[in-house]
Amino acid sequence: MKKLHTFFACLLSMGSLVSFAQNKERCSACGMDINQPQFKTRAEKTNGKIAHFDSVECLVNFVQTKDEQSFKALIVTDFNTEEEIDALRAYYLKSEKLASPMGANLSAYTSKKGALESKKTHGGEVLDWHALNNRFTSSKFGPTEHIHHNHGPNAYAPSGVMGDHLHPKGGVMISLRSMYMSMEGNRMGSNKIQDSNIYQNFMVAPQQMSMEMFMLGLMYAPSDKVTLMLMQNMVSKDMDLTAQMTMGNGMAMQNDFSTSSSGLGDLKLGMLYGVFSKGKNSLHLNTRINIPIGTVDNRDATPMMPDAKLPYAMQLGTGTLDLSLGATFKQKYSNFAWGVQQLNTFSTGRNSEGYRFGNIHEFHSWMGYNISNIIGFNLRLSGSTQATISGMDTDLNPMMVPTANPANYGGELLSAGLGTNILVANGKLVLGVELNAPLYQNYNGIFMNTDYTINAGVRYNVL
Structure with a gap:
């Protein structure tokens, strides 16, 4: 969490540049x-x-x-x-x-x-x-899709949406994004449950989990219709749990403990292809390949084992070559813009531990409004579905903790977000922050309850 606080402090200090040169005449576009x-x-x-x-x-x-x-x-x-x-x-x-x-x-x-x-x-x-x-x-x-020919902050999607725009030929953008997700408590399906419900079938109940991710991204356009992307994550995960053991006299004894994992996540290579860009409308295709760089065999000490294999949710990557396909449509006016994006991620084969995560289908819709040529606000509504894990890691005991049971993964999630984009340095630097919270959660089996997600980012248009 300290890393995230430092990132936000830097973001806010950079935001102070917004007030520069207010008296100069500016381009309305x-x-x-x-x-x-x-x-x-x-x-x-x-x-x-x-x-x-x-x-x-x-x-x-x-x-x-x-x-x-x-x-x-x-x-x-x-x-x-x-x-x-x-x-x-x-x-x-x-x-x-x-x-x-x-x-x-x-x-x-x-x-x-x-x-x-x-x-x-x-x-x-x-x-x-x-x-x-x-x-x-x-x-x-x-084309009106030209990155510098935007109409202010609303030309960019909320910070939590990736691959929302093309660049002109020769265009280069470097980005640093941060994501922090907080989870607390558990759900069975769509209903919250108590630890007592979990102890009926498992020895350990998850209490809290946080995931912090930093993503370094690079975009380059070899032509007006094609933009290439490279994204590398650094991931940190922490989980607090409580183990309950029944003693010989029938009394239950509880033991609180924590596990963590951190390191490089998966490498993602992508391509955006412009179908058309005419007037205020544009449509492009999204493709992405997940290269399994992140480890899937992380271990940590627990009260049961000094070197226990961590559950699926605590691993840093998928371990499989995954393919994402989708499309993004946008419509831009002078001070208002809206967009929709639909993506489908398909996992292939099984990883070295004997499983693969379920396929994901997600839909994002957003709208943005410029209150000036520098500052804009945006709203986002997103939904996703994911199938259960196929196969299993034989080093994990599915009766130990819900997160070690592959049948408890996947489900449906509907969330809403509120954010802002700020343009500084003559529009070359884009600062963005977004707070996202779930509206509906319905998981396969028992899984942790999502509280909120914070997305933040800095994007710099080099060319």
Whole structure:
């Protein structure tokens, strides 16, 4: 728990950066300061409101999420003269030698002649407004899924959701996530039970369990449609238990003890594939392979044995090669966004100890609202089902403790979460925290009751 407290302290101290440069004009799409006047653009709405942008690409992405009839004028800046011009009548040059603030390499010109003159010097391709919009819509070089072309914090899912967005070609993101889960007491099916119910069939009753996990992640996009992921966990688990033994005189004697395990968890390799990204809508596929790095033969001292094999829940990995498949759909507006994600995890074979965990089917839905270009709040509703363990570890006595019985694993869980995302460092750094609590728990047999889960994370967009 101390590690988690330290992580949150760092997170909050970084959050203090939110107040920087409040008086500077910011891009209404990505939240960055507008520092390069030759790329500045704006959209004037029919209701009198004006949205300012730091680049042509941010203007286009913003417009594509809105009704065209809601705009009175779209203005861009001539790259050579810095004069304001009508975006619909302007011509645009896409050239890698003229880097625009958000990476699409677009500059605007009053006339086609001016754009062609610039092309002679810098190379590239000349486009009009219509052609430019078509390129963005078809995701060829400026899709609305572009990580820097977000509409603030709501472009990111809650901290507990993985694989929620693609990156543009060449994009790199490094992340550090933390998860803390607390469990206390036990349930039989969906009902809470007392220790006395457990002692009727088992010698030991679990009391409390905590799991703390840190995950280092890396994302890289070799193309606009493909983003690769690598995630490595460090896991720490602690469980408090009470053993009850009946003496010769018929009296029951109880003994409290604890067990723990810690180390590397499983390595996960994943790929996101963009199906489409058009206007405010996007859909991508989620795939992931679980590489069994985490150990499944951890032991610890108990009152019964000095070197007892720990139950399934206390092991650090699955021990099997697992495959996850699913999809994520999102819809983004200027200040509001929502998304859904469905994932299925299939375990293959059996591990070195003779078992495999049950297949998992999970569904996440969330919505986010920006209260500013820097801070946003989100709500999440998630549900999952998991089958029982197949096979068993012969080193474990299934009559000793409920967590040593493979029939007691799996079940149904419905939970809700409340969180926040904060953008700092011109939107390159994303801080997130989420508190998640169960609404409904129904386990196969007897299993520990989940109290709450805290997810936190820091994501840094390198490129």
